[in-house]
Amino acid sequence: MTFMTQLFGAPRITIEDAKNLSDNAPEIIVYAAPIMFLFVLIEFYFSWRQRRGLYNKIETYTSVLVGIGNVIIAFIIKFGLFLLVIAVYNLLPWRMYINWWMLIPCYILLDFCSYWSHRVSHTQRFWWATHVVHHSAEDYNLTVSFRLSWVQHIKIVFFLPVAVCGFHPIVFFVANQIAVLFQFWVHTEYIKKLPRVIEFLFATPSNHRVHHGSQDKYIDKNFGATFIIWDRVFSTYQAEEEQVEYGLTTKLQQKGNPIYVNFHEFIDIWKDLKKAKCMREGLFFVFASPGRVARYKEKNEKKANASLVESRSDRSINSPETHGACLLEQKEWGRGLQNKRH
Structure with missing residues (x-):
């Protein structure tokens, strides 16, 4: 058998x-x-012992509940997602056998797609609604890695190009699990900057802290999940310089409510859609960047407030009291003229 026949030509999966x-x-x-849970306990202990305050009760409670909900949902839909990837695999004439060394190219391609999935999740409001829960934490610790949206699995559409390459579904899902695990350790303040070559190539805790920052210079930076090199290539890289301020630019109202934390942005989108004056404005509310939508709504609110003030001013000028005062003033002014003439 040739190398190509050993690699491709796998049978369809029933x-x-x-x-x-x-x-x-x-x-x-x-x-x-269990290992992840152990590291959470270790980090919590040192944070408590050193009085660093990295674990707020409400924030941690919410992160854990959101994580549990995500695990339950993933368990329910796991087979459906697996069937979707198998369906793509069965349609291809270049189906690959299970070769564990194929994990390497599969992982790299998944990470490349993850970069774009992540970037779109920050630049289009609909996708931001599937990701905002992860950025809502105002503390930065290992439990933040559990804080993933309950509807995040729809983003599998961004990874289907990797499935189209013909990787065996088992290889695809194992590579994805490794990628998810990699992102656990970057959510900590205890690991400072690593050697320069590692910081240059990988999404380290320092690089990912920047991504969670709410300062202007840190917003929409460092999207890489495993490799930060994508950010360097596509001009979205930012080094960690000043102390990071975590959380959203607009703080959440119900930090301890995991349902609200997951769906508040979808609720806001729905409210905006009901106010939309035309389809174009409705599409803008759904697919424009969160920042553009916020600025647009702020501008409209200022216009509405200005119109309200002007309307009240007009009503005040044309009111009976004002009209009577104006007539009285005109009479007094007329009498003054008559006195001057005499």
Whole structure:
């Protein structure tokens, strides 16, 4: 057999095989969960011992509940997502066999797609609504990595180009799990800047802290999940310079409500759509960047307030009291003229 025939030409996957593959697929995140929990406890202990205040009760409670909800949803829809990737795989004439060394190119391509998925999630409001929950935390600790949207799985559409490359679905999902695990350790303040070559290539805690910053210079920067090199190539890189201020530019009203934290942006979009004057404005509210929408709404609010003040002023001028006062003033002015003439 040639190298190409060993690589490509895998048979299609039947429904029965899909069920077996799904049941027997490596659950890397499940195995890693106890270790992740242990590191959370260690970080919490040092934060408490050193009085750094990295773990706010409400913030931590919300992050954990959001994470639990996300795990439940992922468990429910796991087989459906697996079938979607299998359906794409079965349509391809260049289906690959399971070769574990293919994890490397698959992982790199997934990370490239992750960069663009992440970037779009910051530049289009609809996708921002599926991501804003992750940025809503005002503390920065390992539990923030659990704070992922309950509807984030629709972003699989950004990763289908990787599936179209013909990677076996098992390779695809294992690479994705490794990518998710990598993003756990970058959510900490305890790891400072690493050696320059690592900071240059990878999304380190320092690089990712910048991404969570609410200062102007930090907003919409450092989208890379594993490799920060994408940000350097596409001009979205920003080094950590000043102390990062975490959270959203507009603070949440119900920080301890995981349902509100997950869906508040969708609720705001719906409210804006109901006020939209035309389809174009409605599409703007859904797909423009969050910053542009905020500035547009602020501008309209100022116009509305100015119109209200002007309207009240007009009503005041034309009111009976004002009209009577004007008539009285005119009479007094007329009498003054008559006195001057005499």
